[in-house]
Amino acid sequence: MDNSSKNKFNYKPYLPLVYALILLLGVQLGLMLAPKTAVQEKIKQGSNFQKLKDILHFVEENYVDTIDKEDLMDDIIEDVLSELDPHSFYIPQKRLQGVKENLQGNFEGIGIEFFIVEDTITVVSPISGGPSEELGVMSGDKIIYIEDSIVAGKNISNSKVVSKLRGEKGSNVNIRVKRFGEDELLTFNITRDKIPLTSVDVAYMIDKSTGYLKVNRFSATTSKEFYTSLKDLKKSGMDNLILDLRQNPGGYLAAATDMVDELLGGRRLVVYTEGKSSNRKEYVANKSGIFEEGRLYILIDEGSASASEIVAGAIQDWDRGVIVGRRSFGKGLVQEQYSLSDGSALRLTVARYYTPSGRSIQKPYSEGNDKYYNELVERLDNGEFYTEDSIKSDKQAIYYTADGRKVFGGGGIIPDIFVPLDTTSDYRILGQIRSSIPAFIYKHFSHKKELYESYSSVNEYMEEFRIGDELYQEFLEHLYASREDIDKTKVGEMKRESKTYLRAYIAKQLWGNNGYYPVVNTLDPAISIARKQMLNIEE
Template sequence: MKFYQSKYLPIIIGTACALGVWLGSFVKLNQTTSSFFTGNTKKDKLNRLIDYIDYEYVDEVNTDSIVDVTVNRILKNLDPHSTYIPAKKYAEVSENMQGDFVGIGVSFYRIQDTVAVIRPLPNSPAEKAGIKAGDRILYANNIALFNTAIGNDSLKKILKGEPKTKINLQIKRQETSGLLSIAVERDHIPIKSIDAAYMLNARLGYVKINRFSETTAQEFQEAVKALITQGATELCLDLRDNGGGYLDQAVKIADAFLPDNKLIVFTKNKNGHINKTYATADGSFENTKVFVLINENSASASEVIAGALQDNDIGTIIGRRSFGKGLVQREMDLGDGSAVRLTVARYYTPTGRSIQRSYANGSNAYFQEYTERYNNGELLHKDSIQVNDSLKFTTPKGKIVYGGGGIIPDVFIPKNTDQNKESLDYMLRGGVIDRFIFNKLEENRKYYNQLTLERFEKEVVADEAMLVAYMDYLGQFGFDYQLSKYKPLLKQYLKATIALQLFGSNAAEKIINEHDPYLLKVIQLDTE
């Protein structure tokens, strides 16, 4: 199978990345909307049709599915970012954006129908109870988890529960005979939106944010506080591939860099009502160097930050033109456990530009614009970015910026469109390397589990033997991959995945970012 050599790879990657953008920037609406529909004949018509199908149609029909299809089609005709969340998916979606869940705190694989622990999360109930990477969880409250009838969704429900409730686990550990009985008390487990926070040099801190959840601003404040204690006086904020989330969280982060009373963003609804948001005097990095990294998958709340700084002549925006989403969604309860995120306003950067690109040709064309950017060359050359002179704006210091479709960076970084390189990146971010590395760690789990991060950095290397083993592993699945000049990068990604499984995303990102062209440019600009 020559998947990684396929000419369709750019389309596949672009479509996959676009999925992350649907979250958008949205706020919650707690008030009931039932009063809007009182005496509404259009609503009565739909209700009557559903009733006719329920009671009169010749065959049994799942009218719930009809309603779901109807709602989705209605929203699809509005804009690409108004979305419907069915009741069965609402809890999962909400949990991801809330920033935590209640459980024991382990990441795991299913290996031959057995739950294998990749690693207990730091400070989690599982870690405190003594669960280790490589442990097999065979029973939970006497329920056999190796039962093939228990899917991942059911498994998660078993391990999750109410705070302060206990779950009794039976564990098989590689270096011990018999089963270990471990009681774990469930608690709140954070779902981190910050992947990494570390120092790039003696004064420049780095923070990578993967989305904007309810806890992102708080996570950011904690990360920045730690970096400042390490000497950070400048910051690099990595928003690449960040598809957005809660607008208020982006506003709070932008505030960290802007002087008091500077306009951050404003929204306008269909009635022309404008709501402006200004910076406060609490910023941690006001009047200092800041670099913001974006790419074609940086959307919505990410663009609020980039646009606010660029329009206020603060910092340097580095990368490629961002996605171009300037619509604000509000979450509305539909009364049966489902919800709709409906576009209720547009947001504008401080100079007054809307960066929402056109969706006049429909949602499919809208989300496939990555292919158009790929074909017209703008991923390789800044001069290929198409701008509309009628949407030209000027910042206070005279810089020309454009509306009409994304934030155009101050400093352009071309995309590496070599399909072998893209395939490698897909392997890393898509989890292809993960299972192989887990199996390698299992060969000497006792050694790896007692490593400190310092010892890991000195002792562990992804050597030629591991590279050959990985290629043999890929061969089992029919992958045809040409290594040639990318051997060093693949070794780097293999070691990064080891770091991820042993120490988490911060350690992994530090390795992944070695020789990253974005960060090399940041360090160069910082020294000029």
């Protein structure tokens, strides 16, 4: 513990992103719409509501400075809800559509993934099945004009790009792009359409008998995507499955129960919900699943929340598979959504959910939201990300799995096999290296496209292609030119990681995520541990 502490990277700056994802995506358990008129009528009948109206009236009429009444009301609502629990919250009308899109599994736009490099919008890849792909927009294209406005070299933000390119299905937008090898700008008149937001990042065979499947959220399309991916893996000879739910903040309860139903045989309880005003409701796996037999390993970490924890908890309680990684987030609250008259919405906690053994995995929040939000930082500071002995659990909340193993409630799913955070790499430096790779690879790939396209498959590419020292040195020159203050000694210590990510991003140019993940996952200790466990069982 003491020897490794100096190598620990600063995880804290990334935690707000984890919280934001969990708040936005992980609050949909048991989602129902309440009758709007009934809610409004109850509010009108309350005498305190009139008091609030009077206060707002006096503030609006007599306050010394001009105020925005709508913003003030939003702030009041948010402050009230923050006193209840960390997952009851208010969604203003302007944010509601974006929140819906994440869980509906689609949005309306032109269908590209992009990033901004050197003040220029660069297409990472057109989304499969979208209008941009159909018209021939390609990876590496640089968007110079949107309509008649030049957008290159204008310090444009990601949100501004999204606002210009998204729009109603059937509406048109003109873009002009610069493509390598073309003297003139190419013009595309794109009709916007529904664009799928996939929840399965990738599914592929790690070896002849082991499949790997990564799910990033539980949305309206997850059940179908998951089933299709499992079916394809089974056709490829899968006997063992590694299901990756790390950094998956959750989503729809139905998607989680459907997933468990594909993995769990017989008629078995998956999860139940219960609250003060909500009677116990049980969700049961009862259909014939596509992977009810075969070794199953589920990867989780501190970013796995809500629906991810339902899946991991059910599989663990029934001893169907092995949970690998670090303790999950610990979100076991159920929200219902209430539509408000101005188009905004309220998400209110109405129940808790419990795993089949009776565990509530909701971590404590009675000491306020600040402490709740800082709990992952406390895990880091207490050494929990690095040593299994540092994991906190409620030793009084003891439950038993189907085979009689002890499990604990009170704060996330504790894995069966602990995988510490890797301390061999400086994650700050590695992050700087990784952020410099895409722009370098796009330029490099455009010059060597014919060479790389000679590889007929991901497997052939992985077996035969390596990053040579010459290409690596070219990348270092690019890196040092763009990041003059980077620690070159530490960069040199991460040569293996740098070469792997360079190789992965070239593969992504050729096969998308189906090329990227097989390469980059060779660095992943959790996957390595799961595979070793499978081999030990087989031996």
